[in-house]
Amino acid sequence: MKECYLKFINNEKIVLTDDEKKSMVNKFITIDENIECVHKEEELLTFIECLLTNKPEGVIVEAGCYKGGGSAKISLLSEAINKKMYVFDSFEGLPEHNENHEKNIYGKDVTFVKGEYSSAYDQTVSNVKKYGSEKICTFVKGWFKDTFGDFHEPLAGAYIDVDLVESVRECVTKFYPLLSKGGVLCCHDGHLPLVIELLDSNDFWENQVGCSKPFIEGLGTEKLIKIIKE
Structure with a gap:
């Protein structure tokens, strides 16, 4: 078993029994083992542990779900703490854009093409089920611009x-104001210079x-960045 999972089990601050x-x-x-995931195990655990230790009020949202690996994990958490979950995705992959990300913080070239990270709606739902x-x-x-408008639940x-x-701009401007005290916003795009520039802007x-x-x-140093609402 990976070390991050052992740490999770041994974390006494988490409001679950050892068996749970x-x-x-x-x-x-x-x-x-069964779903192609784009996150590292410890990255999703960072988000999950915040929710289990801070115990904020509200529902949980995921924006960008790909094949549903992260969605499945977060849904198990949501069920364990009796919270509703909303999953937002185009299910068409990335939209058309003209963003030039050049290199990420690790020095690797970054290119995003239209339709990348596309996963069929039925397959993603089936994976979560x-x-x-x-x-x-x-x-x-x-698309977020068409689906975020009717969402106003505390997070x-x-x-x-x-x-x-x-x-990222659409997600943060929508979701951050809805976060409850102690709520957490995690973004898996913190390794991208354009995202760093945006989130570092007063x-x-x-x-x-x-x-x-x-x-x-983690802004500027980590792929997964975290904000706790004061």
């Missing part, structure tokens, strides 16, 4: 993996999000 933690980890390992808890999920199909947490800076936070720039853990 072991059961959840075993299900996570099954997901890792088989390996997670599909019954507590609401899947919202479409315990938001997990964002959307690649393009304009998509102007973005003050004039588009409507608040002072919060502390952003």
Whole structure:
């Protein structure tokens, strides 16, 4: 068993019994083995552990789900703490864009093409149904600009993996103001210079999000960045 899972099981701050933690980890390992995931195991656990230790009020959202590996894991968490979950994705992959990301913080070339990370809606839902808890999920199909407008529920947490800076902008401006006290927003795109530039901008936070720039853990140094709502 990977070290990150052992740490999760041994984390006494998590509001689950040892048997519940072991059961959840075993299900996570099954997901890792059967669904192509773009996250590292410890990245999703960072988000999940925040929700289990801070215990914020509200629902949970995921933006950008690919084949549903992360969705399945988060749905198991949502079921365990009795929260609704919303999954937002175009199910058409990335949209047309003209963003030039050049190199990420690790010095690797970055190119995103239209349609990349596309996964069929039915296949993604099927994966979550088989390996997670599909019954507590609401899947919202479409481009963010068309689907975010009707969503206004208080948030315990938001997990964002959307690649393009304009998509990150849409997600943060929508979800951050909805976060409850102690709620967590994690973004899996923190290795991209355009995303770093956006989230490091006081102007973005003050004039588009409507608040002072919060502390952003890992900004500029980590792929997964984390914000806890004060």
